[in-house]
Amino acid sequence: MKKVFIWLLKAFTAGLAALCIANLLCFFYYNLPVHYTNKSGTTDYYWDADHFSSRGTEGFALTKTDENGFVNTFPYKKETVDVLIMGSSHTEGFNVNEDENYTYLLNSKFLENGLDKYAYSIGTSGHGLLRNLKNLENALEAYRPQEYVVIETTKIDFDTEDLEQLNSGTYETLKSYDSGFIYALQKIDYFRLVHTQYNSFIKSSDNEDDSPSPVQTEAAVTDEYIQLLDTAIRNAAKTASDKGCTLVVFYSPSLEIDYNGNVIKREYTQVQQSFITACGKYGVDFIDMSEAFTAMYETTDRLPFGFSNTAVGTGHINKYGHACVAQELYDFMIGG
Amino acid sequence: MVFTSIEFFVFFLAVYLPILLFNLKPLRNKLSEKTQLSCKHFILLVSSYIFYGWWDYRFCLLMLLLTFVSWLSAKNISQNKHRRLFTVTGIVFPLVILGFFKYFNFFVDGFTSLFGIESAGALNIILPVGISFYTFQSMSYTIDVLKGTIASHSFSDVALYISFFPQLVAGPIVKAADFMPQLKKNEPLNLCDLSVGLQIFMFGLFKKIVIADNLSVFVDDVFAKPLAFSSLSVILAVISYSVQIYCDFSGYSDMAIGVARCFGYNFRPNFNIPYISKNVSEFWKRWHISLSGWLQEYLYIPLGGNRKGTARKYINLLLTMVLGGLWHGANYTFVFWGLLHGAALCVHKLWLTLKKGKKSSGVITSAASVLFTYAFVCVCWVFFRAENFKTAIDVLSKMFIWSGGINQIFFWSVFSIVLLVAATAAAALKAKKEGKKSVNGYYPVFDLNKISGLIIFFSEIMLIIMFAYTGSNPFIYFQF
Numbered sequence: 152m153k154k155v156f157i158w159l160l161k162a163f164t165a166g167l168a169a170l171c172i173a174n175l176l177c178f179f180y181y182n183l184p185v186h187y188t189n190k191s192g193t194t195d196y197y198w199d200a201d202h203f204s205s206r207g208t209e210g211f212a213l214t215k216t217d218e219n220g221f222v223n224t225f226p227y228k229k230e231t232v233d234v235l236i237m238g239s240s241h242t243e244g245f246n247v248n249e250d251e252n253y254t255y256l257l258n259s260k261f262l263e264n265g266l267d268k269y270a271y272s273i274g275t276s277g278h279g280l281l282r283n284l285k286n287l288e289n290a291l292e293a294y295r296p297q298e299y300v301v302i303e304t305t306k307i308d309f310d311t312e313d314l315e316q317l318n319s320g321t322y323e324t325l326k327s328y329d330s331g332f333i334y335a336l337q338k339i340d341y342f343r344l345v346h347t348q349y350n351s352f353i354k355s356s357d358n359e360d361d362s363p364s365p366v367q368t369e370a371a372v373t374d375e376y377i378q379l380l381d382t383a384i385r386n387a388a389k390t391a392s393d394k395g396c397t398l399v400v401f402y403s404p405s406l407e408i409d410y411n412g413n414v415i416k417r418e419y420t421q422v423q424q425s426f427i428t429a430c431g432k433y434g435v436d437f438i439d440m441s442e443a444f445t446a447m448y449e450t451t452d453r454l455p456f457g458f459s460n461t462a463v464g465t466g467h468i469n470k471y472g473h474a475c476v477a478q479e480l481y482d483f484m485i486g487g
Numbered sequence: 488m489v490f491t492s493i494e495f496f497v498f499f500l501a502v503y504l505p506i507l508l509f510n511l512k513p514l515r516n517k518l519s520e521k522t523q524l525s526c527k528h529f530i531l532l533v534s535s536y537i538f539y540g541w542w543d544y545r546f547c548l549l550m551l552l553l554t555f556v557s558w559l560s561a562k563n564i565s566q567n568k569h570r571r572l573f574t575v576t577g578i579v580f581p582l583v584i585l586g587f588f589k590y591f592n593f594f595v596d597g598f599t600s601l602f603g604i605e606s607a608g609a610l611n612i613i614l615p616v617g618i619s620f621y622t623f624q625s626m627s628y629t630i631d632v633l634k635g636t637i638a639s640h641s642f643s644d645v646a647l648y649i650s651f652f653p654q655l656v657a658g659p660i661v662k663a664a665d666f667m668p669q670l671k672k673n674e675p676l677n678l679c680d681l682s683v684g685l686q687i688f689m690f691g692l693f694k695k696i697v698i699a700d701n702l703s704v705f706v707d708d709v710f711a712k713p714l715a716f717s718s719l720s721v722i723l724a725v726i727s728y729s730v731q732i733y734c735d736f737s738g739y740s741d742m743a744i745g746v747a748r749c750f751g752y753n754f755r756p757n758f759n760i761p762y763i764s765k766n767v768s769e770f771w772k773r774w775h776i777s778l779s780g781w782l783q784e785y786l787y788i789p790l791g792g793n794r795k796g797t798a799r800k801y802i803n804l805l806l807t808m809v810l811g812g813l814w815h816g817a818n819y820t821f822v823f824w825g826l827l828h829g830a831a832l833c834v835h836k837l838w839l840t841l842k843k844g845k846k847s848s849g850v851i852t853s854a855a856s857v858l859f860t861y862a863f864v865c866v867c868w869v870f871f872r873a874e875n876f877k878t879a880i881d882v883l884s885k886m887f888i889w890s891g892g893i894n895q896i897f898f899w900s901v902f903s904i905v906l907l908v909a910a911t912a913a914a915a916l917k918a919k920k921e922g923k924k925s926v927n928g929y930y931p932v933f934d935l936n937k938i939s940g941l942i943i944f945f946s947e948i949m950l951i952i953m954f955a956y957t958g959s960n961p962f963i964y965f966q967f
Binding site: 158161162164165166169170176180181211319344348351352403408410412453459463 | 892895943
């Protein structure tokens with residue numbers, strides 16, 4: 152009995168030591184901040200402020216959050232924001248180094264060309280287009296962009312139910328565990344990674360796609376859908392114009408490559424076309440990154456998505472994709 | 488049920504704990520040795536059928552039928568009743584089963600295309616998991632009884648030998664002569680076996696879900712669209728595949744060896760650092776040792792081996808390797824892979840005959856031989872991995888005609904190559920330290936009674952969870 156007790160004690164101590172070793176590794180491999188409910192409503196949540204982050208599960212990047220809990224490390228800052236950027240994990244850019252995300256690169260371009268403009272990103276993981284439209288008014292109120300509000304999306308076809316919730320103000324807010332036991336567990340990087348691995352394992356077991364999916368859904372375009380979409384875009388455009396700025400939606404679908412290495416050309420589905428039509432109708436600028444991404448691939452053999460530790464062309468936007476987006480936005484804003 | 492699932496973890500406990508009850512003194516004193524042994528074998532047999540039936544319960548019926556025929560054949564052979572008839576039955580029946588489930592459509596397709604027949608009505612046959620492995624084991628039992636290497640055994644022993652769950656679906660192919668004597672031992676489960684078995688299992692798990700599965704992402708990408716990638720990426724992908732298939736299959740073998748060890752059974756290692764082989768003959772002594780041993784003992788030697796003249800020796804070698812290739816799958820790419828290896832073995836044998844008596848074992852010559860053998864094996868892997876000849880030719884043309892494309896220097900490829908080289912260097916150092924001539928692989932097993940051993944073991948588990956590939960990726964050899 153005594154032997155068993157001593158062995159258990161040894162095992163417990165060894166387990167703790169192993170956890171410390173694993174946690175130390177995670178500091179440089181998977182160290183994400185904890186998120187908190189954003190009471191201002193500009194986003195559903197914000198990250199720990201001034202937090203060093205590392206991520207090696209998809210790409211490898213070191214980043215830092217700013218005083219508001221978003222990823223903005225461009226050294227030059229203005230009192231006023233000229234361009235407010237909203238978006239998902241692609242915009243947030245935890246997969247690329249802090250000086251490689253498109254907001255940083257856009258600001259660099261402004262500075263290099265002597266333009267007194269400043270872009271600020273509140274891009275946050277899990278914030279798709281509809282979630283950002285839900286938060287649009289609060290975001291514009293808080294940051295008061297002088298010229299543009301840009302919303303990034305990988306998807307321009309939606310569920311009717313989601314559109315209904317958006318228009319009726321019942322679109323669900325993402326939950327944050329900012330207190331209690333789960334909050335404490337999140338502070339331990341290794342546990343955070345295990346949770347991510349577990350979720351990914353369960354998703355793959357259920358044959359769900361883990362990456363943000365740009366795959367088109369072939370929903371039928373009904374009158375109800377058009378009406379709901381119209382209302383959503385009209386409201387967003389009005390909110391932007393009321394605050395004195397232009398709403399820009401940029402769409403970044405992934406590129407599919409065939410056996411011979413050629414880009415598979417995709418036509419818009421009817422549902423997607425209806426989104427573009429609605430944008431045109433209410434003066435929302437729509438930028439489709441497909442052509443720019445294709446041109447980049449055809450001239451440099453570089454795909455805008457994927458990293459050196461993932462399948463090529465899938466997952467989040469990589470540094471080449473970010474550079475391409477920054478150039479496209481810059482050309483649009485300066486040209487337009 | 489696969490070793491890398493949560494179900495298997497529960498299953499393992501559900502099998503191990505009841506057998507552990509036989510360690511209790513009251514039970515040991517109360518039951519006779521024979522009864523204890525029978526009970527343990529019964530638990531293992533039932534659990535092996537549950538393990539196999541987890542895929543499809545109908546597979547169990549097939550395995551049961553095969554077991555019955557093998558048992559009956561061997562029993563009659565040993566009693567000298569219709570010896571010839573039962574020899575043929577014991578060998579041909581498993582081959583017919585294997586041929587029907589694995590090769591029926593392959594041969595029908597070949598026949599229809601040869602004679603230009605539009606359709607001969609291909610059947611929708613489900614390939615039972617691991618059929619190639621357990622049919623070989625059942626034949627091994629019959630042949631070993633025929634040769635007198637072992638005596639015939641009871642039906643339950645034969646059933647356990649064929650269905651024993653650690654090696655059931657992807658080997659190693661355990662010879663009856665190696666396994667049957669172990670069934671007679673009635674040793675209680677012990678902590679030493681459990682500790683060693685778990686560590687070997689974890690070692691295999693690391694190879695499978697950290698190395699092989701992460702590499703599969705890149706390899707699958709390149710083999711799906713080889714012309715999209717640069718030559719450098721394609722070469723890296725082929726090297727990655729060589730590492731992937733090694734870690735996938737040897738990882739499974741290690742897990743099987745580890746699980747069997749937990750229950751007190753010893754299986755021989757199935758791999759022994761194959762990529763340091765100086766020639767193809769050595770490669771086959773280090774790669775999938777249980778299959779090459781099986782093919783040598785039950786195919787090459789019965790065909791005549793090298794006893795019937797030079798020409799027959801080469802024909803036998805070629806035939807053995809072509810059939811070995813076909814054993815892997817019903818596709819001409821596997822046949823061609825086997826043919827390439829067979830031809831290489833013939834060339835090597837010829838070379839040995841030509842340079843008889845001359846010794847050449849300088850460091851540079853040895854290094855060049857290792858590199859050349861590895862390069863040859865990699866080229867052969869292209870045919871093994873590609874779904875058809877077109878893809879294989881496209882991959883090879885990309886490898887040998889330098890051209891551009893997507894340049895993907897995959898992190899896990901670089902990491903695993905560095906790791907493999909370091910592990911090989913460690914094995915070489917160990918061999919040197921121990922004064923051994925040849926470098927052999929070994930399992931890094933620590934004393935789990937010491938805190939340092941426990942820290943290493945727990946760290947290994949945590950690192951496996953940390954870096955594990957979480958997508959779905961079945962074992963490559965399950966398809967065989």
